[in-house]
Amino acid sequence: MTTTGEVHIGARGGPWWWGRWRSAVLDISLAAVSALECALEGIQFSRDAGLPVPVGTVFGLIAGAALVLRRRWPIAVVLVSIAVTPAQMGFLMGVVGLYTLAASELPRRIIGALAGMSFVGMFIVTYVRAYQGLVRGDLAIAGGFIPFLSVTTALGMTAPPVLLGLYVGARRRLMESLRERADSLERELMLLAERAEERAEWARSEERTRIAREMHDVVAHRVSLMVVHAAALQAVARKDPEKAVKNAALVGDMGRQALTELREMLGVLRSGEGSVGRSAQSAAPLAAVGAAAVVSVSAVADDAAEGPCLAELEELVGQSAAAGMVVRLSVEGEVRVYAREVEQTAYRVVQEALTNVHKHAGGAKTHVRLAHRSAEIAMQVENEPPPEPGSAKAVGLPSGGNGLLGMRERVGALGGVFVSGPTDAGGFRVSAVIPAERV
Structure with a gap:
């Protein structure tokens, strides 16, 4: 993550350290406005300092253009704004820099220290300028009002951007946390779906094996006895009619018993299919895959227990x-x-x-x-x-x-x-x- 808390996306859409072109355009626009502001304020600064006007203008342009680095190096931007505060320039840069600094992932002690430095610098500059204006007669206020004016101005220039930055940073981190949780939940749901499908396949395989075993037990014994009796019937049909009749009756009994057990098995399968259908209709799409097979196996197993x-x-x-x-x-x-x-x-x-x-x-x-x-x-x-x-x-x-x-x-x-x-x-x-x- 960057110092402003924005996520680096794998395929960058913007130049240099910007993740998106929109962010680059916004920072360049703010830097241009800040450079223009500092250049205009540099004219008055050069006059007060006895410097040529072009020197103050160029100095203001360079200082104001530093705002373009706010996402990359917010500490440097805030330090530049504090440095140019005595020249009464860089107000936009100071406000935007403090906001960016507060919204970043930097430790709170660093944010507090820089915000305090900005507050103290603004307080001193405002106090000195107001006192000079009072001495020259430019300001018609009481001398005791100067500290209140200085504190109010310093707070107005530092507190709002810092509080807004802290709020935006906390909200950004919260959204990122929610996004990560959503991604994690999606991965878990996919894993659960895969496991449910595996369990369903395992349940179907187990059920097929169990049904085949039941069918083998039901059919093999009865039919084997029928075949034996039929062979005996064929052997004694002409020699001993009474024994042949007895064997024929036994074959009939065996056949009826086999049919009865087959009907019971088919009834179990049909009831199992009904359970599967009801489960699939009432269950959620993710759970239906595994639940249907489990219900089917349990239903068939319970009925087969009889x-x-x-x-x-x-x-x-x-x-x-x-x-x-x-x-x-x-x-x-x-x-x-x-x-x-x-x-x-x-x-x-x-x-x-x-x-x-x-x-x-x-x-x-x-x-x-x-x-x-x-x-x-x-x-x-x-x-x-x-x-x-x-x-x-x-x-x-x-x-x-x-x-x-x-x-x-x-x-x-x-x-x-x-x-x-x-x-x-x-x-x-x-x-x-x-x-x-x-x-």
């Missing part, structure tokens, strides 16, 4: 047994109710593990273990090697390879531990431990 629970685990195992799997369920510890999300995750882990057995180890004996502990719940699904290798391929069960990944994500989101891998006997084991309270 999913299966551990009380339905026995029915899940029974469905796999009805499909021909030799499966045994064992429960350890005191049965109790957990948080909805914990029970749903435990159910989905067992469901996906049984689905994988149907896909990759059809006919293999499977053990499902559930342990209720003091601060956690543990589950394990382990199957023996299939009696006939390739049995899963025979019924045409495809695999996308996302089941284990989805289980690990579910358990990890609750602060649990998930482990899966082949056993030494040639089978496969899926184990998970979930804290009783959500982390």
